[in-house]
Amino acid sequence: MSSGRPAGLTGVAAYRLPDLAVTGAPRRHDVPQLCDQVRAACARAPGRHVVCDVSAVSSADLATVDALARMQLAARRAGSGLRLRDPSPALSALLQLVGLPGLGGLVIEMGRQPEQREIAGGVQEAVESGDPAL
Incomplete structure (x- = not known):
């Protein structure tokens, strides 16, 4: 008898589809x-964080x-938490x-952003003679 290892990568959280999405500009009546x-x-899934896509x-x-904040409070009262996926930098x-x-289980998940590579040799730094050493 052998013990099997779990499938997939260890220590890596699985990407989950969002439970709901907020679009536009939510207002008080929403x-x-x-x-x-x-x-x-x-x-639908007790005890699990609700994933809310706020990229739009x-x-x-x-x-x-x-x-x-009110959505977070509703999730906490239901025994869960709220995760925001891909909020804008602002x-x-x-x-x-x-x-x-x-505060109270609100977690921000950042999506993958494409890397920006600079052109080799494109950045030059000059040292001023009066600059203090770090």
Whole structure:
């Protein structure tokens, strides 16, 4: 009898399709419907984080943050958490500014970004004689 190893890469989380997606600019009147979708996703898979794709959110303002905070609260009340997938840099910075990431299970997942390669020999650095040593 041999013990089999689990299939796939060890230590690598599987990429999961999002449970819901937020598009455009969520406003106050959208919040009840979004929270209902979060609760429904929590009911389908209890104890699992709800993955919310926010890559198509067009604005990074406090109305968007309020909607995401209320969605997070709905997930916490259902015994789960909320993961945001691919927020824009502006939205991510605003969430950091208001202190939302890391509070109560909100996790930000960044998607893969293509690497940008610079042209070899394209960058030259000069050292000034008066610069202090680091």
